[in-house]
Amino acid sequence: DRSRDETKLIIITYSDKGLGAYYFYDLVTGNFRKMVEISPWLEERYMADMRPIKYTSRDGLTIHGYLTIPKGLTPKNLPVVINPHGGPWYRDYWGYNPEVQFLANRGYAVLQVNFRGSTGYGREFWELGFKEWGKKMQDDITDGVNWLIDQGIADPQRIGIYGGSYGGYATLAGLTFTPDLYACGVDYVGISNILS
Known part of the structure; x- marks a missing residue:
């Protein structure tokens, strides 16, 4: 998702081994950070x-x-x-x-x-x-x-x-x-x- 002015994004990641995470990215400041891990209990190395x-x-x-x-x-x-x-x-x-x-x-x-x-x-x-x-x-x-x-x-x-x-x-x-x-x-x- 993105802000109306398209300078801030929510990025979703996922794989075949886990549900991934949500990240926040500010295109103006360059701030990039993880907001939440969706399935932290899954150990992808075992998948x-x-x-x-x-x-x-x-x-x-x-x-x-x-x-x-x-x-x-x-x-x-x-x-x-x-x-x-x-x-x-x-x-x-x-x-x-x-x-x-x-x-x-x-x-x-x-x-x-x-x-x-x-x-x-x-x-x-x-x-x-x-x-x-x-x-x-x-x-x-x-x-x-x-x-x-x-x-x-x-x-x-x-x-x-x-x-x-x-x-x-x-x-x-x-x-x-x-x-x-x-x-x-x-x-x-x-x-x-x-x-x-």
Whole structure:
């Protein structure tokens, strides 16, 4: 944020390992100081890196997402949790995610997929998700899982899927349409009947 005369700024910092801090900056005097640390109890040195990834879907669309590998582990043959976002007209972002860090802290790699229909990639990408629940949107998630397996990152026998709202629907669809792909799944507040 900034003052009306645009000489004083509030600057927000954040990372994939913490919620960051608020800083005050006066452009006239050069005064720069931290106002507050948002999550001082989080020790970033213990948090896992979240890195952007991309792969090609079965119909040639580039799909972006984020992969978090547990700290100190090599990205080979890991148990993985697939975490589709809700909405579906939403998206996952790079940044601190407490659920992802919790899972990574317990040894799970986590894949978050911005499947077609996710926001933030333009109108055309968003519209590609129209009427594609359980179809191409689900294929994008499945293709992400197969990408992890092909890269040697995921242990094919230890892949779970977990999500809420639309992510819960995607969890149920994943377990129903590709039951051999997932060892387990957790749906919370997911849509289980589109007609009702």
